[in-house]
Amino acid sequence: MQRSWVNSEEAPGSEPAGTGSDLHLELRGEGSLRNQLMQALRAAIDSGRLTPGTRLPPYRSLSVDLGIARNTVADAYAELVEEGWLAARQGAGTRVARRAVPLGPERLRGPARPTHRRTVHDLMPTSPDASAFPRTAWIAATRRALAAAPHDAFGVGDPRGRIELRRTLTEYLARVRGVRTAPDRIVVCSGFAHGLELLGKVLTGPVAVESYGLSFHREVLERAGRATVPLTVDSGGARIEELTGTGARAVLLTPAHQFPTGGPLHPERRAAVVDWARATGGILIEDDYDGEFRYDRRPVGAVQGLDPERIVYIGSASKSLSPALRLGWMVLPGWMVDEVLEAKGTREMWSGVTDQLTLAEFIGSGAYDRHLRRMRLVYRRRRDLLAARLAEQAPHIRVSGVAAGLHAVLELPKDTEEAALRAARRQGLALDGLRPYLHPDSSMTPRDGLVLGYGTPPDHAFSAALEALCLALPDPPQKERERKGRQEPPRRRGGAESP
Amino acid sequence: MQRSWVNSEEAPGSEPAGTGSDLHLELRGEGSLRNQLMQALRAAIDSGRLTPGTRLPPYRSLSVDLGIARNTVADAYAELVEEGWLAARQGAGTRVARRAVPLGPERLRGPARPTHRRTVHDLMPTSPDASAFPRTAWIAATRRALAAAPHDAFGVGDPRGRIELRRTLTEYLARVRGVRTAPDRIVVCSGFAHGLELLGKVLTGPVAVESYGLSFHREVLERAGRATVPLTVDSGGARIEELTGTGARAVLLTPAHQFPTGGPLHPERRAAVVDWARATGGILIEDDYDGEFRYDRRPVGAVQGLDPERIVYIGSASKSLSPALRLGWMVLPGWMVDEVLEAKGTREMWSGVTDQLTLAEFIGSGAYDRHLRRMRLVYRRRRDLLAARLAEQAPHIRVSGVAAGLHAVLELPKDTEEAALRAARRQGLALDGLRPYLHPDSSMTPRDGLVLGYGTPPDHAFSAALEALCLALPDPPQKERERKGRQEPPRRRGGAESP
Numbered sequence: 002m003q004r005s006w007v008n009s010e011e012a013p014g015s016e017p018a019g020t021g022s023d024l025h026l027e028l029r030g031e032g033s034l035r036n037q038l039m040q041a042l043r044a045a046i047d048s049g050r051l052t053p054g055t056r057l058p059p060y061r062s063l064s065v066d067l068g069i070a071r072n073t074v075a076d077a078y079a080e081l082v083e084e085g086w087l088a089a090r091q092g093a094g095t096r097v098a099r100r101a102v103p104l105g106p107e108r109l110r111g112p113a114r115p116t117h118r119r120t121v122h123d124l125m126p127t128s129p130d131a132s133a134f135p136r137t138a139w140i141a142a143t144r145r146a147l148a149a150a151p152h153d154a155f156g157v158g159d160p161r162g163r164i165e166l167r168r169t170l171t172e173y174l175a176r177v178r179g180v181r182t183a184p185d186r187i188v189v190c191s192g193f194a195h196g197l198e199l200l201g202k203v204l205t206g207p208v209a210v211e212s213y214g215l216s217f218h219r220e221v222l223e224r225a226g227r228a229t230v231p232l233t234v235d236s237g238g239a240r241i242e243e244l245t246g247t248g249a250r251a252v253l254l255t256p257a258h259q260f261p262t263g264g265p266l267h268p269e270r271r272a273a274v275v276d277w278a279r280a281t282g283g284i285l286i287e288d289d290y291d292g293e294f295r296y297d298r299r300p301v302g303a304v305q306g307l308d309p310e311r312i313v314y315i316g317s318a319s320k321s322l323s324p325a326l327r328l329g330w331m332v333l334p335g336w337m338v339d340e341v342l343e344a345k346g347t348r349e350m351w352s353g354v355t356d357q358l359t360l361a362e363f364i365g366s367g368a369y370d371r372h373l374r375r376m377r378l379v380y381r382r383r384r385d386l387l388a389a390r391l392a393e394q395a396p397h398i399r400v401s402g403v404a405a406g407l408h409a410v411l412e413l414p415k416d417t418e419e420a421a422l423r424a425a426r427r428q429g430l431a432l433d434g435l436r437p438y439l440h441p442d443s444s445m446t447p448r449d450g451l452v453l454g455y456g457t458p459p460d461h462a463f464s465a466a467l468e469a470l471c472l473a474l475p476d477p478p479q480k481e482r483e484r485k486g487r488q489e490p491p492r493r494r495g496g497a498e499s500p
Numbered sequence: 501m502q503r504s505w506v507n508s509e510e511a512p513g514s515e516p517a518g519t520g521s522d523l524h525l526e527l528r529g530e531g532s533l534r535n536q537l538m539q540a541l542r543a544a545i546d547s548g549r550l551t552p553g554t555r556l557p558p559y560r561s562l563s564v565d566l567g568i569a570r571n572t573v574a575d576a577y578a579e580l581v582e583e584g585w586l587a588a589r590q591g592a593g594t595r596v597a598r599r600a601v602p603l604g605p606e607r608l609r610g611p612a613r614p615t616h617r618r619t620v621h622d623l624m625p626t627s628p629d630a631s632a633f634p635r636t637a638w639i640a641a642t643r644r645a646l647a648a649a650p651h652d653a654f655g656v657g658d659p660r661g662r663i664e665l666r667r668t669l670t671e672y673l674a675r676v677r678g679v680r681t682a683p684d685r686i687v688v689c690s691g692f693a694h695g696l697e698l699l700g701k702v703l704t705g706p707v708a709v710e711s712y713g714l715s716f717h718r719e720v721l722e723r724a725g726r727a728t729v730p731l732t733v734d735s736g737g738a739r740i741e742e743l744t745g746t747g748a749r750a751v752l753l754t755p756a757h758q759f760p761t762g763g764p765l766h767p768e769r770r771a772a773v774v775d776w777a778r779a780t781g782g783i784l785i786e787d788d789y790d791g792e793f794r795y796d797r798r799p800v801g802a803v804q805g806l807d808p809e810r811i812v813y814i815g816s817a818s819k820s821l822s823p824a825l826r827l828g829w830m831v832l833p834g835w836m837v838d839e840v841l842e843a844k845g846t847r848e849m850w851s852g853v854t855d856q857l858t859l860a861e862f863i864g865s866g867a868y869d870r871h872l873r874r875m876r877l878v879y880r881r882r883r884d885l886l887a888a889r890l891a892e893q894a895p896h897i898r899v900s901g902v903a904a905g906l907h908a909v910l911e912l913p914k915d916t917e918e919a920a921l922r923a924a925r926r927q928g929l930a931l932d933g934l935r936p937y938l939h940p941d942s943s944m945t946p947r948d949g950l951v952l953g954y955g956t957p958p959d960h961a962f963s964a965a966l967e968a969l970c971l972a973l974p975d976p977p978q979k980e981r982e983r984k985g986r987q988e989p990p991r992r993r994g995g996a997e998s999p
Contacts, residue, residue, distance in 0.1 A: 082767050083770075084806070086806070156824065157824070301579070301583055307584045307597075325655065325657050327852040353690075355855055355858075
């Protein structure tokens with residue numbers, strides 16, 4: 002029993018292995034004996050104990066040694082031959098196939114993932130509080146929705162998405178966002194970027210975008226072959242008049258809450274962009290990413306209501322519920338529906354049916370409204386805490402964009418952004434600088450700032466995150482001057498980092 | 501009261517409207533009075549009763565007429581100005597903005613959908629029985645999975661998919677399909693086509709495919725810029741030796757059950773394709789679309805186990821549970837993981853978290869095995885019914901590919917496919933011909949046949965579907981000859997359609 006019947010030095014084609022017990026095969030685990038034998042043989046080949054070319058004992062010997070039926074051994078050999086682990090030649094017995102690779106578990110790891118500096122306080126913008134996902138209400142809605150769904154919900158479905166969700170969204174968006182549409186014009190997608198990707202395939206010509214915006218969105222458009230042209234952003238949002246002469250056939254805006262700088266699009270510009278679309282046959286893509294979160298007054302309705310034939314409205318559950326749901330919706334002009342569906346592909350890539358049915362039930366039952374009311378209170382309290390703490394500890398830092406949404410911009414003195422980001426990382430803070438949001442072709446002078454989300458940290462951790470944030474912010478110019486022991490003009494170029 | 505204060509003939513800039521009651525505004529519905537007033541004004545503009553340019557009554561008059569506070573009217577006007585419905589100019593009062601489009605509900609329909617001839621019996625291949633989706637067990641798994649999930653499950657997640665699902669799949673696929681992998685090497689996707697699309701972006705050079713296969717899959721590859729090269733398919737599957745000289749760097753196969761012709765890949769060819777991949781640095785893409793459904797014996801394990809470094813295994817829940825879940829999984833060589841994730845995009849397009857968590861729980865709890873056992877019995881019974889009915893009523897038609905899966909190929913006499921499809925449509929049957937599955941560049945002689953799925957119809961409708969199918973099949977050559985009242989060689993070219 003101590004003798005190993007396979008010697009890895011043996012040449013392929015060596016003598017047949019001795020008795021089955023010499024194979025050190027231990028039959029165990031789940032399933033039939035045949036199954037257990039197959040598992041054991043695979044494991045022996047895997048580990049390298051049985052090397053390629055090795056001849057296996059005849060059925061009879063192994064069946065005797067293991068105390069199992071001869072047919073069981075024959076079946077197991079035959080199956081492993083079919084799977085390619087063993088090879089059988091007439092008259093030459095059964096051998097370990099030459100291509101079965103020994104591959105232990107240690108070789109089965111994926112690539113090493115980069116290790117990031119440990120984040121203690123996640124203030125990255127764009128994410129809601131994951132701990133606030135309304136699990137209980139969501140589970141209850143899933144139960145009701147799946148129990149009530151017709152059988153065909155689990156078949157190959159309508160590429161626009163489930164009709165229950167499209168009907169519910171039609172009513173909901175009309176009531177809450179002033180969107181005017183019909184279920185036939187809504188296409189469910191897996192989030193804003195998916196919708197934008199589909200539009201990128203349908204639109205022609207360059208797409209105008211706000212000079213400040215997510216580089217990720219620009220990349221989605223550019224991958225779809227659409228060049229992006231930046232429009233200046235000021236306190237009234239994007240300057241619509243700059244559209245003329247750009248050659249843009251479409252413009253992507255965040256009218257309810259410019260991302261990231263934070264203001265709503267000025268009413269005259271809302272009108273102007275609709276006029277532009279009508280006059281030129283252009284399209285406005287309205288990114289309503291956080292339209293439901295406005296704290297100091299009722300939200301401004303969507304621009305879409307002003308002209309449903311020239312405006313594509315895109316919303317999602319990513320901020321209101323969770324980005325992990327992968328659920329968004331495009332409200333399209335009627336004439337665009339078929340083109341978007343063709344780009345989407347009629348057979349694949351639409352969102353899962355269970356979440357679509359659940360969200361329809363969740364909205365229809367009023368649970369969504371209740372959740373949003375609760376989250377508005379939570380986020381407003383955090384917004385107020387942020388503003389109060391900064392007013393107290395860093396009164397020289399202007400905070401903007403906090404009337405709505407889940408993020409704020411802290412405006413920094415010129416050329417202090419990079420140092421502030423380094424200081425933030427030392428405090429274990431994850432947040433963004435403002436500069437990466439600026440379109441590389443924009444003629445705007447880059448502003449320094451920090452873009453931080455107050456949605457992500459759970460409630461109990463928020464105060465500590467603010468504490469760390471204040472430690473990372475640059476000193477006021479006065480203090481800075483004092484610290485350096487000499488008088489300098491307040492607006493000079495200067496590092497914000499502590500020595 | 502009979503006088504309409506707005507006359508649509510009136511030029512913009514006409515006299516201010518009279519009293520509020522003349523506006524025919526009725527305050528009702530949900531929400532605050534301001535909200536109700538805004539809704540009523542929007543509706544009046546929408547319907548065309550209030551035309552662009554029309555001046556609205558001053559706050560005071562309307563507040564008196566409607567019996568509401570003046571501030572409420574002022575707020576409603578201000579909000580509608582912000583939304584772009586109204587325009588306010590200093591000293592000129594508030595008017596209906598020029599761009600508010602009247603757009604009644606009848607104009608808000610989507611495009612007309614093509615109306616198909618009514619399908620009575622859906623025998624399209626590739627879909628399971630939607631009525632057999634295990635709702636109760638799925639709901640229970642959702643409840644357990646969501647209750648147990650950590651908070652971060654609802655945040656921005658790992659682009660590979662939830663770790664719970666990847667761990668469960670690692671064990672499950674090893675046990676049931678002989679797949680050797682690790683959670684780090686699995687990437688969750690929304691189905692086979694999504695996985696193939698991602699691979700299309702990562703691979704270089706042409707991709708060899710089986711001469712018979714889904715044209716849809718060829719299109720996915722071609723859209724990703726990969727030319728496809730057909731391999732001859734015979735009773736042993738694809739002829740691997742033809743890979744040499746094609747320049748292909750990857751080959752897409754359905755080794756467990758060639759789709760649609762139906763056999764497993766011959767063991768020697770399993771070995772040969774692994775040898776090819778090793779010798780050339782090529783990749784085998786293993787489409788294991790119905791590996792769990794084999795009726796007359798234990799399923800053959802996946803080829804992937806033979807060389808996890810050169811084989812990409814793709815499976816999905818589309819056949820086993822429902823195509824509406826949009827859940828699939830790619831098992832990747834370690835060195836490909838990062839490239840696939842880059843193609844996938846680290847921020848978007850992955851599958852929803854609730855179904856991922858639920859499937860992990862569903863598999864882990866044994867509910868998946870139970871469901872598969874039940875469905876194997878259901879589908880095997882249907883397969884047997886199909887075979888028996890055809891043996892009885894159409895013994896001249898050969899049925900192939902029925903040892904596994906959810907579909908069968910009925911082999912037809914030469915040049916009878918089109919007529920048989922027309923006859924099937926007249927019987928209200930939806931099914932496929934075999935010819936569209938043939939790669940356009942294949943040198944194989946096209947075969948005539950019908951590809952039909954027996955998964956889709958619910959149990960109670962299956963017998964009637966078989967009845968209709970038998971009516972649609974071409975007559976046997978003998979009967980055909982008799983019917984035409986003359987003698988012809990049995991293999992002549994002939995229509996299969998009844999007169």
